[in-house]
Amino acid sequence: MTVSDYADEIESNLTDEDDVSRDEIEDDVSELVNQYQVPPDEAINTVTRRYQPDDFTPGVQRSGEDTLKDLGDITEADEWVSVKVNVIQEWEPFDDSPVTQVGLIGDATGSMKYVTFSDNLPQLEEGKSYHIQSAVTDVEDEDDYDVDDIDLKLVDTDNVTTTIEEIDDVEDTKTFTVPIVSVKEDGSGLVKRCSEDDCNKRLKDGGCRDHGTPDDGGESDFAIKAVSDDGVTEPKTLYFGRDAAEEATGMTFGEAEDIFQTSYSNERVVSEIRDRLEGNYVTVSASGSPYGWYVDDVDVYEGEEVTEDDARDLAEHYRSVLDDPEIPEGSAPVTSDGPRRQNAVRVLAAEYQQVDEQFSVSDDDRAPNFALLPTGGRASRVMVSGTATEVGDNEDDTYTSLSVVDLSSHSEAVEEAKVSAGTGDWDAALRNQIRDIETPEFVTVVGGTNVFDFEDEEDGSRVRGANIDPEVIAEVGTGQRDKWTVETLHRTLERIEAFLAAEEGDLADVDRAKNHYGDDISDLIAVVRDTIEHIAPADVAPDLDLPDAPDIDAAVESDDTGSSDATADGSEGTDSDVDADEPSDDKDPEQFGQEIAETS
Numbered sequence: 001m002t003v004s005d006y007a008d009e010i011e012s013n014l015t016d017e018d019d020v021s022r023d024e025i026e027d028d029v030s031e032l033v034n035q036y037q038v039p040p041d042e043a044i045n046t047v048t049r050r051y052q053p054d055d056f057t058p059g060v061q062r063s064g065e066d067t068l069k070d071l072g073d074i075t076e077a078d079e080w081v082s083v084k085v086n087v088i089q090e091w092e093p094f095d096d097s098p099v100t101q102v103g104l105i106g107d108a109t110g111s112m113k114y115v116t117f118s119d120n121l122p123q124l125e126e127g128k129s130y131h132i133q134s135a136v137t138d139v140e141d142e143d144d145y146d147v148d149d150i151d152l153k154l155v156d157t158d159n160v161t162t163t164i165e166e167i168d169d170v171e172d173t174k175t176f177t178v179p180i181v182s183v184k185e186d187g188s189g190l191v192k193r194c195s196e197d198d199c200n201k202r203l204k205d206g207g208c209r210d211h212g213t214p215d216d217g218g219e220s221d222f223a224i225k226a227v228s229d230d231g232v233t234e235p236k237t238l239y240f241g242r243d244a245a246e247e248a249t250g251m252t253f254g255e256a257e258d259i260f261q262t263s264y265s266n267e268r269v270v271s272e273i274r275d276r277l278e279g280n281y282v283t284v285s286a287s288g289s290p291y292g293w294y295v296d297d298v299d300v301y302e303g304e305e306v307t308e309d310d311a312r313d314l315a316e317h318y319r320s321v322l323d324d325p326e327i328p329e330g331s332a333p334v335t336s337d338g339p340r341r342q343n344a345v346r347v348l349a350a351e352y353q354q355v356d357e358q359f360s361v362s363d364d365d366r367a368p369n370f371a372l373l374p375t376g377g378r379a380s381r382v383m384v385s386g387t388a389t390e391v392g393d394n395e396d397d398t399y400t401s402l403s404v405v406d407l408s409s410h411s412e413a414v415e416e417a418k419v420s421a422g423t424g425d426w427d428a429a430l431r432n433q434i435r436d437i438e439t440p441e442f443v444t445v446v447g448g449t450n451v452f453d454f455e456d457e458e459d460g461s462r463v464r465g466a467n468i469d470p471e472v473i474a475e476v477g478t479g480q481r482d483k484w485t486v487e488t489l490h491r492t493l494e495r496i497e498a499f500l501a502a503e504e505g506d507l508a509d510v511d512r513a514k515n516h517y518g519d520d521i522s523d524l525i526a527v528v529r530d531t532i533e534h535i536a537p538a539d540v541a542p543d544l545d546l547p548d549a550p551d552i553d554a555a556v557e558s559d560d561t562g563s564s565d566a567t568a569d570g571s572e573g574t575d576s577d578v579d580a581d582e583p584s585d586d587k588d589p590e591q592f593g594q595e596i597a598e599t600s
């Protein structure tokens with residue numbers, strides 16, 4: 001944008017252009033932008049006001065009263081609002097910036113950046129709460145923004161000034177339940193903090209961002225940095241300070257120090273935290289920022305059996321998907337080609353073992369490959385929860401893998417339901433962890449999808465399938481395993497619903513799945529049905545009265561005895577051979593645990 005563009009915009013704002021010459025407008029806006037470094041939109045507003053003082057207010061016409069809003073309800077730019085918020089963080093404006101205050105405010109529903117260019121407004125202080133009235137929502141890039149890009153602008157203009165009044169503490173924490181999928185080594189265990197008064201920042205490489213390397217090496221503390229991923233919303237980073245870390249792990253700071261002193265290694269402390277936290281659900285009260293969530297209070301879900309309510313919810317979901325499928329709104333895993341968050345998609349082993357196709361939505365080398373799920377979802381990461389049944393090394397001892405069988409294996413619609421997750425010495429710690437698992441053991445595996453397609457050296461047959469490049473293998477209890485499974489069934493039903501409801505052209509991934517795997521997912525519907533019946537409490541299961549999986553596409557030949565093949569028929573003219581050899585410990589790593597060995 002040039003001065004001339006700004007002048008165009010100012011002229012378009014003015015109702016009577018004759019009062020002022022183009023040169024004057026350009027001189028005025030150039031002075032503000034170039035000499036005084038006022039941001040262009042402010043400069044445009046200022047010059048417009050100079051020549052149209054009565055009619056113009058920036059953005060929208062201000063209404064008589066602000067509406068008191070929760071931050072979570074603010075979704076539009078150019079809206080005049082009033083908010084009651086806590087200042088979570090105060091940031092330093094960049095040198096030479098016209099910004100005079102910037103930081104982060106939050107309430108119980110969300111957080112938002114605030115900014116002002118005025119010198120005259122009161123300074124907001126971190127940790128204090130304010131009632132802010134007559135502020136306007138703003139975005140930097142009008143053409144391309146989402147809700148997260150909306151800022152709250154505190155204004156001080158000729159005809160409107162934001163009022164800022166300090167009030168009693170505003171509750172800015174939000175309570176939510178999420179699963180912890182990984183504990184980060186950097187930021188967890190024994191950490192060092194700056195010992196300068198009132199600083200307390202975590203030291204990075206031994207130094208404080210503001211105070212440099214402390215003489216005493218800093219103060220030890222106990223903390224956790226963990227990532228949660230519910231498979232639907234954006235993965236969250238959770239920061240636990242000492243109290244929350246002790247609460248979450250049942251391990252005291254003193255015990256963590258003891259572990260450190262006997263092993264001289266923070267790795268051992270982190271490993272202990274992982275054992276206690278990864279794979280578990282936590283209910284946290286936390287205040288949020290774009291950098292993560294600061295946990296005030298935490299309850300770890302110890303796991304319990306599936307309740308009657310859980311079972312009835314699943315049954316209801318199943319019935320509604322079959323009766324009247326509609327494309328679920330906002331169902332991230334099934335929509336279009338846009339960029340998406342890399343959640344770990346919940347998938348049953350019975351479905352994942354059918355995967356033998358991947359795709360990328362971009363030519364960029366760094367773009368992820370997505371495994372194409374037969375129900376029409378995409379996954380660059382998945383999560384499977386079940387029982388670790390076998391651990392084995394490959395022939396030349398370079399790779400160790402784990403077979404996981406989940407509850408979908410109880411379905412008569414599949415021979416078995418098993419996935420494989422393995423690694424080599426490039427992740428020696430994880431490889432050792434896999435080797436140490438004493439099967440059988442309940443585990444939750446989170447990892448990248450790995451779709452392979454190669455020729456068998458011995459008989460020249462084509463070997464296709466998918467396994468998991470594990471990031472985290474968490475040992476869990478039955479309660480957690482059951483909770484994961486209930487969640488996985490709901491997510492799978494959502495994909496099935498989209499698959500059943502979508503017409504060609506509606507959902508790119510469903511089209512891809514139908515083209516590759518075929519239209520018939522009745523086997524997977526039967527798997528879901530049987531798994532719901534299996535997981536329901538014994539006295540509830542008979543009453544659920546779940547209808548059978550429908551015969552989805554009469555054109556697809558099927559013996560329809562309720563024990564159809566694990567792979568869809570009719571795709572690419574290949575015969576599926578579900579009764580492939582049982583995996584054995586000495587196979588090629590990529591074949592280990594694979595169910596699908598298609599020959600063409």
Ligand SMILES: [Zn+2]
Pocket residue numbers: 194195196199200201208209210211212
């Ligand atoms: Zn410091």
